[in-house]
Amino acid sequence: MEIEPATLGKSRLFARGWSWLKALPARKFKKVVEAAKSIKQLGQDDPRRVIHCLKVGLALTLVSLLYYCKPLYEVFGDTGIWAVLTVVMVLEFTVGATISKGLNRGFATLFAGALAIGTEYFSRLFDRKAEPIVLGVLLFFLATTSSFTRFIPRIKARYDYGVMIFILTFSLVSVSGYRTENLLEMAHHRLSTIAIGGATCIIMSVFVCPVWAGKDLHNLTASNLEKLANYLEGFGGEYFQADPDHEEEGITITASKDDKALLQGYKSVLNSKNTEESLANFARWEPGHGGFHFRHPWNQYLKIGALARQCAHLIEVLDGYINSDIQPPPEIRNKIRESSTKMCLELSQALRALVSSIKTMTDPSAADPHVKCSKTSINDLKIALEAASELENVDLLAIIPIASVASILTEIAKCVERISELVHELSLLAYFKSAATSDQQEPAGSGLHRGSVRPVLDDDSDRTITIIVQATNV
Amino acid sequence: MEIEPATLGKSRLFARGWSWLKALPARKFKKVVEAAKSIKQLGQDDPRRVIHCLKVGLALTLVSLLYYCKPLYEVFGDTGIWAVLTVVMVLEFTVGATISKGLNRGFATLFAGALAIGTEYFSRLFDRKAEPIVLGVLLFFLATTSSFTRFIPRIKARYDYGVMIFILTFSLVSVSGYRTENLLEMAHHRLSTIAIGGATCIIMSVFVCPVWAGKDLHNLTASNLEKLANYLEGFGGEYFQADPDHEEEGITITASKDDKALLQGYKSVLNSKNTEESLANFARWEPGHGGFHFRHPWNQYLKIGALARQCAHLIEVLDGYINSDIQPPPEIRNKIRESSTKMCLELSQALRALVSSIKTMTDPSAADPHVKCSKTSINDLKIALEAASELENVDLLAIIPIASVASILTEIAKCVERISELVHELSLLAYFKSAATSDQQEPAGSGLHRGSVRPVLDDDSDRTITIIVQATNV
Numbered sequence: 050m051e052i053e054p055a056t057l058g059k060s061r062l063f064a065r066g067w068s069w070l071k072a073l074p075a076r077k078f079k080k081v082v083e084a085a086k087s088i089k090q091l092g093q094d095d096p097r098r099v100i101h102c103l104k105v106g107l108a109l110t111l112v113s114l115l116y117y118c119k120p121l122y123e124v125f126g127d128t129g130i131w132a133v134l135t136v137v138m139v140l141e142f143t144v145g146a147t148i149s150k151g152l153n154r155g156f157a158t159l160f161a162g163a164l165a166i167g168t169e170y171f172s173r174l175f176d177r178k179a180e181p182i183v184l185g186v187l188l189f190f191l192a193t194t195s196s197f198t199r200f201i202p203r204i205k206a207r208y209d210y211g212v213m214i215f216i217l218t219f220s221l222v223s224v225s226g227y228r229t230e231n232l233l234e235m236a237h238h239r240l241s242t243i244a245i246g247g248a249t250c251i252i253m254s255v256f257v258c259p260v261w262a263g264k265d266l267h268n269l270t271a272s273n274l275e276k277l278a279n280y281l282e283g284f285g286g287e288y289f290q291a292d293p294d295h296e297e298e299g300i301t302i303t304a305s306k307d308d309k310a311l312l313q314g315y316k317s318v319l320n321s322k323n324t325e326e327s328l329a330n331f332a333r334w335e336p337g338h339g340g341f342h343f344r345h346p347w348n349q350y351l352k353i354g355a356l357a358r359q360c361a362h363l364i365e366v367l368d369g370y371i372n373s374d375i376q377p378p379p380e381i382r383n384k385i386r387e388s389s390t391k392m393c394l395e396l397s398q399a400l401r402a403l404v405s406s407i408k409t410m411t412d413p414s415a416a417d418p419h420v421k422c423s424k425t426s427i428n429d430l431k432i433a434l435e436a437a438s439e440l441e442n443v444d445l446l447a448i449i450p451i452a453s454v455a456s457i458l459t460e461i462a463k464c465v466e467r468i469s470e471l472v473h474e475l476s477l478l479a480y481f482k483s484a485a486t487s488d489q490q491e492p493a494g495s496g497l498h499r500g501s502v503r504p505v506l507d508d509d510s511d512r513t514i515t516i517i518v519q520a521t522n523v
Numbered sequence: 524m525e526i527e528p529a530t531l532g533k534s535r536l537f538a539r540g541w542s543w544l545k546a547l548p549a550r551k552f553k554k555v556v557e558a559a560k561s562i563k564q565l566g567q568d569d570p571r572r573v574i575h576c577l578k579v580g581l582a583l584t585l586v587s588l589l590y591y592c593k594p595l596y597e598v599f600g601d602t603g604i605w606a607v608l609t610v611v612m613v614l615e616f617t618v619g620a621t622i623s624k625g626l627n628r629g630f631a632t633l634f635a636g637a638l639a640i641g642t643e644y645f646s647r648l649f650d651r652k653a654e655p656i657v658l659g660v661l662l663f664f665l666a667t668t669s670s671f672t673r674f675i676p677r678i679k680a681r682y683d684y685g686v687m688i689f690i691l692t693f694s695l696v697s698v699s700g701y702r703t704e705n706l707l708e709m710a711h712h713r714l715s716t717i718a719i720g721g722a723t724c725i726i727m728s729v730f731v732c733p734v735w736a737g738k739d740l741h742n743l744t745a746s747n748l749e750k751l752a753n754y755l756e757g758f759g760g761e762y763f764q765a766d767p768d769h770e771e772e773g774i775t776i777t778a779s780k781d782d783k784a785l786l787q788g789y790k791s792v793l794n795s796k797n798t799e800e801s802l803a804n805f806a807r808w809e810p811g812h813g814g815f816h817f818r819h820p821w822n823q824y825l826k827i828g829a830l831a832r833q834c835a836h837l838i839e840v841l842d843g844y845i846n847s848d849i850q851p852p853p854e855i856r857n858k859i860r861e862s863s864t865k866m867c868l869e870l871s872q873a874l875r876a877l878v879s880s881i882k883t884m885t886d887p888s889a890a891d892p893h894v895k896c897s898k899t900s901i902n903d904l905k906i907a908l909e910a911a912s913e914l915e916n917v918d919l920l921a922i923i924p925i926a927s928v929a930s931i932l933t934e935i936a937k938c939v940e941r942i943s944e945l946v947h948e949l950s951l952l953a954y955f956k957s958a959a960t961s962d963q964q965e966p967a968g969s970g971l972h973r974g975s976v977r978p979v980l981d982d983d984s985d986r987t988i989t990i991i992v993q994a995t996n997v
Contacts, residue, residue: 091674098674105690106667110659113698117655122702130699137691181591185584193580200565200572216579217611224587225604228596319836323797362793362836369934434923449908449926456927460843 100258101142108136108253112246128238135246140254144338145262145331147254151247152334153211158243161215162236164191165222169232184223192216206330255336263332263341266325270350271407273321273357274468276314278400280364281461283312285393288371288454289386312368318361325354340410346478353471360464367457370450377451384437385430385451392426392458395419396465403472411482413472420469423462430455574732575616582610582727586720602712609720614728618812619736619805621728625721626808627685632717635689636710638665639696643706658697666690680804729810737806737815740799744824745881747795747831748942750788752874754838755935757786759867762845762928763860786842792835799828814884820952827945834938841931844924851925858911859904859925866900866932869893870939877946885956887946894943897936904929 092099115121115129122129139150172183195216198204204212226232254260329347337343399419406413434455438448475481566573589595589603596603613624646657669690672678678686700706728734803821811817873893880887908929912922949955 088671088675092671098671102667102670105670106663109666109690109694110663113655113659113662113694116698116701117659127699127702130695133694133698134691137687137694181587185587185591188587189580189584192583193576196576196579197562197566197572201562213611216583217608220583220587220607220611221604224590224607225601227590228601319832320794320796322794358793359839362839365833365836366840366931366934449930452923453927453930456923457840460840 097258097260098142101260104253104257105136105140107257108140108249109133112136112249115242115245125238125242128235128242130242131239132242132246132249135243136250139247140250143260143262143265143328143331144254145328145333145335147250149207149331149334150210151251153208154214155244155247157211157214158218158240161218162222162240165219165226166232166236168219168223169226181227184227188220188223191219206326207333259338261332261335261338261341262328263335263338263345263347266328266332266347266350267341267407269321269325269328270353270357271404273318273354274400274407275404276318277357277360277364278397278404279311280315280368280397281393281400282397284364284367284371285390287312289382289390315361315364315368318357319365321354322358325351341479346475349471349475349478353468353475356464356468356471360461360468363457363461363464367454367461370454373450378447381437381447381451385433385455388426388429388433389455389458392423392430392462395423395426396458396462399423399465399469403469406472406476406481409482410479411476413469413476413481416469416472420466423465427459427462430458571732571734572616575734578727578731579610579614581731582614582723583607586610586723589716589719599712599716602709602716604716605713606716606720606723609717610724613721614724617734617736617739617802617805618728619802619807619809621724623681623805623808624684625725627682628688629718629721631685631688632692632714635692636696636714639693639700640706640710642693642697643700655701658701662694662697665693680800681807733812735806735809735812735815736802737809737812737819737821740802740806740821740824741815741881743795743799743802744827744831745878747792747828748874748881749878750792751831751834751838752871752878753785754789754842754871755867755874756871758838758841758845759864761786763856763864789835789838789842792831793839795828796832799825815953820949823945823949823952827942827949830938830942830945834935834942837931837935837938841928841935844928847924852921855911855922855925859907859929862900862903862907863929863932866897866904866936869897869900870932870936873897873939873943877943880946880950880955883956884953885950887943887950887955890943890946894940897939901933901936904932 112129112132112135115125115132125132135154139147139154141147141150168184168187172180172187175183195212199209199212222232222236225235229235329351332341332345332347335341335343337345396419399416402416402419403413405411406415434448434452437451586603586606586609589599589606599606609628613621613628615621615624642658642661646654646661649657669686673683673686696706696710699709703709803825806815806819806821809815809817811819870893873890876890876893877887879885880889908922908926911925
């Protein structure tokens with residue numbers, strides 16, 4: 050019975066652990082529970098994360114068979130370790146990132162390996178003592194110049210990992226080559242195990258519950274526009290809702306409590322630039338997938354994103370007026386409530402129509418009437434403001450905040466109009482379905498202007514081609 | 524004369540290359556020249572980049588001596604390759620990033636190596652056939668759970684590389700351990716070569732022309748505030764400069780051409796969040812350096828940065844009014860020109876005083892009078908607006924843009940006031956020198972209020988401590 054002392058030790062360890070846990074102050078214990086909860090939340094927010102982790106575990110276990118299976122080990126020997134290394138480094142959350150890293154790694158290894166072997170044979174032309182000097186000088190030169198290319202923005206965005214692997218492989222092969230006789234065989238084995246590792250990663254990420262960066266970018270763009278729509282819809286109610294019959298503050302607060310979380314959603318749009326850019330970079334590497342073909346116009350999403358951020362900046366300023374100490378008197382507020390609320394509603398409906406068009410990948414013409422209406426309500430708003438200023442006993446200063454709000458709303462309207470134009474371009478470039486063929490998800494109100502729904506590739510086919518040519522020239 | 528044919532071949536190659544170059548269409552050649560110029564520009568913009576590349580080359584050449592020097596090779600053998608690998612992976616542009624990666628790599632390797640060796644000996648308790656199954660299950664479990672920790676934001680920000688190396692090392696050691704007898708020796712060698720590589724990187728980055736992330740963050744904060752100051756200074760001239768005597772457009776355009784680049788500087792502030800956060804993350808790893816002690820309040824810079832971005836959002840909206848189609852009539856413009864221009868100037872001077880305080884690490888009290896003046900000019904602006912509205916024949920709608928500009932300027936003034944408060948807190952937390960002791964870099968105008976310059980740790984010592992305690996509790 051050899052195991053008994055160990056078991057005893059184990060139970061003693063458990064007892065100790067338990068007493069340590071009990072001795073923990075309640076506050077610390079609470080912290081641990083909270084941390085555990087937030088970790089659970091991470092998984093619940095996006096279950097694809099859990100699946101990704103299982104994929105990493107599975108891929109690693111698979112490539113470790115190169116070591117565990119005797120027949121495989123006899124072929125590859127110790128170089129099998131490079132497959133393990135490749136899987137850890139290459140398998141990323143999205144398909145695009147995995148393919149990008151895999152191809153970067155593959156080509157960089159191939160290229161650097163070939164160059165290093167060439168260097169090695171070149172250095173062998175010199176005598177044994179001069180060899181390390183030649184190798185060292187070449188290594189220094191190559192490492193310095195390739196490090197510098199990592200500062201070039203274009204290369205940093207797409208090939209940073211490749212350049213790093215290039216330096217890595219070149220150093221490894223040229224340095225270790227000095228002590229290795231059968232250099233070509235080693236390079237061959239290493240390359241094939243890296244290929245096995247890379248292929249495992251790419252197959253795993255494309256075929257087992259794939260997470261497409263392109264789809265994520267598409268959804269992110271839609272959800273960002275939706276957040277702006279939420280704000281605009283809420284803003285009308287929030288800022289103008291103070292009814293002359295119920296002027297108590299209490300009502301404002303209860304109403305705002307419900308919508309607060311929804312209203313604050315726009316804040317995440319402000320800092321979306323980096324996420325969008327990296328998703329677009331990864332999306333370019335992805336093969337076609339459900340609705341997105343290989344050369345899908347990913348750049349167009351970046352343009353829409355830039356305008357969405359501009360709109361979010363305007364909203365950020367608008368938001369300052371809700372919480373401002375200086376609130377306009379109710380009689381002025383009432384004068385312009387109708388036109389402002391209508392404008393906000395039209396803008397948010399226009400955005401919602403665009404969101405639904407992006408989500409269902411159908412023609413975005415349903416947004417056009419709302420964009421048009423928001424334009425006409427700019428004039429209504431001006432007339433209402435003029436009427437407000439002609440009220441008696443009204444201080445001009447009291448109108449300033451309202452005038453500013455109106456002016457910012459006008460800017461937002463312009464911004465939404467340009468977003469709508471960009472989504473129209475996107476629908477042409479990405480061959481969105483004509484709205485007429487998909488009735489199931491039509492946004493409210495679009496039925497009124499059925500006549501304006503135009504077939505995508507009919508009268509506009511010339512424009513389509515022009516846009517595509519422009520886009521590919523970029 | 525063996526070399527002759529080679530030389531001949533070389534010259535022929537040169538001739539071919541030259542004809543190929545000549546055959547290149549002029550446009551392509553121009554492109555290449557432009558690319559070369561932009562690469563040169565990259566180096567000129569920040570010569571530290573070139574130095575960094577030389578450091579990478581030097582460090583790699585140094586660690587390759589582990590292979591090239593026979594006595595060293597006899598000690599470390601093939602594991603010397605891990606030093607090369609470590610240098611390529613760990614040596615980063617800033618000291619903080621290098622130390623962070625180095626320590627992450629070191630501790631992750633140590634911890635994962637120990638765990639893997641433990642696992643290996645544990646699995647050897649089972650028979651040879653069951654061993655890979657036990658190892659595989661453990662590998663799967665560990666890889667899955669540690670991959671998941673990479674999604675936790677706190678860990679992702681600071682220990683992402685460490686977790687990756689943990690998975691990497693655990694897989695490598697546990698997998699290759701199955702075929703290795705002298706596991707402990709291998710682990711020992713690998714760990715010591717990684718330590719050599721890591722130490723080379725850290726020494727190289729700390730002692731050879733170091734690039735401190737902390738200093739960069741400090742300078743970035745100052746330069747962001749300076750960009751806001753530039754805009755505000757330019758805005759007064761840009762928007763209100765139209766003189767009634769010289770109402771031609773030509774003048775506006777010539778003036779704006781000069782300042783355009785300076786004015787647009789604020790745009791880079793809008794997207795500074797990620798850079799600031801990563802610099803702050805790296806700065807936390809850095810030892811004390813010139814004026815910055817080890818636990819310098821880096822968080823305070825993030826707070827200032829957030830407010831600077833808020834200010835930049837306001838400026839983004841303000842900028843829309845310069846380029847707007849609807850321009851206020853000159854008589855209204857003239858009415859409020861003086862107060863607005865004064866306010867813009869005071870705000871920009873306040874910001875400049877804060878910038879100079881941050882740059883010289885001296886007490887920021889010189890900004891106080893300007894902040895106070897900008898507050899009083901809010902009232903002046905209101906009075907001027909009221910006067911403008913009482914002009915005869917003035918349409919209220921014509922005042923709206925001006926009123927909005929005034930309202931946004933008021934918001935910017937509030938923002939600048941809060942920035943000033945945060946810089947005051949920073950000066951206490953980071954023990955900035957009292958302004959009285961450093962006369963050389965005093966900003967214009969501060970001399971008037973000499974009485975208000977207070978010694979940092981005299982009457983306010985209680986407040987200092989409170990703030991420090993609050994800061995460390997965060």
